[in-house]
Amino acid sequence: MAAQDITQRFIFDNADVRGELASLDSSYREILAKHAYPQPVQALLGEMLAAAVLLSTTIKFDGLLILQARSSGPVSTLMVECSSDQAVRGIARYADDLQGETLDELMPDGVLAITIDPTNGQRYQGIVSLEGGSLAAALDSYFANSEQLPTRFRLLADGRAARGFLLQALPAGRQPDAQEREETWQRLNILADTLSAEELISLDNQTLLHRLYHEEDVRLFDARPARFECSCSAERSGNALVSLGREDVLQLLQEQGGEITVDCQFCNSRYQYDEAAVHALFDAAAEHARSLH
Template structure:
């Protein structure tokens, strides 16, 4: 049985353009199952999940991509993390009395931050306003201004399925004449704009591409899996406590009645440490510190 959670790249043989498609069902549902989100937020979070996968394939790196939208509106935070291995997790923060149905209503003054946190090398972050009323529009603005790569996004999610489509111009190779390149990009972009939300969410990748580009020579590459995976762990939670320092950590332990809990906001896992566990954490940290000298 074919996986419902996949991403798949396609390439035009006679044009300097490429694309990516992503389909999420199980991973999307696992993210939603961790919290009781209102319907508009379920949809926007699904779009963010799909977008993060598209970005993680468009930007070559090994590490973590963090897509975060912030606003002073009813929806204060949307945050999704996607690794270069396409492992996803996501979360939303919103007011109890939330009103509104779309991005403009929920995040009226929002900004979108795209952060690349590589395994090796420096962290990079780009920030753009959430303009145009859609996440797709904000991402297109980011690539136009920051990357100088004409890029189109189509994103749709309905609480059950999240789908994404990306079309991106490439540096001159197959077409070196500027006018010819511009005409080809305009042609491909116009066709991409005919893709409806209903078609994107219901059709398989081959059918989507055949529907849009049946007159073009396209290579559709093998699909890759996408999964929900939270990066929290007892070790990471313990390191967070150690970072407080022994005195403050033990004071917190007494304040909390003999047990410190570290809760993961993404998956709701809870890691609990009593006095013996804390002492072991600090002894291990001190042992590691001595080993560095």
């Protein structure tokens, strides 16, 4: 299958169920290229990226969706951000002597926070334990326990490609009978269980859906692009310094030997400020404040 970075929605014309497929190839590899992650961490981070993209299509928002998993185990932190226009970035923190391969081994007693940070409006956060043996199982439990629509995840990443598959029950519409809706939901999930890891990672979306649901009336919509994009910038780094106050930054500048370095943990970009640059930052901030009055 040709490399692709997309999501595609699909619906069943005769059922109250929708789905989403996420494929991350070059964006996933670009994120991995920023850090020398061991293979188990690459896989977990890829699953998180695919999950974030799937969730961004499931939850209506304009802004940023953040997935952050923490544990006391060998992998202490996984963090992925996905914007409402499907720009993704991610990072992992792990022990130097990393041992283990499964989620239970790498992140025992882990907790996943799902945060929606809208451009306008109130920030929302939901939390779920990393139980069930996989990130997908934890997300299934989150939707089941939060009284949202029943939702099913399949996630897979191998260091080269990250894939996500989602099924979600919809409110009664095409099937007003509750028993019929439940039977359809179970049937579509049983068919999804027949999808092998190799098929999920290698088949194009059209072929994958035909493989699973060739006896169903399923409709695949146009693809939406996804991409790697880091939101760091010289302006943001400068604003962070300004927020500390001129006196404290000048003190820090002296302690750092005449140059302050701000590193982006996500993409490894580096922003450097000498004394002249620091004064220029604060002078520009003061001028901007005066212009507002």
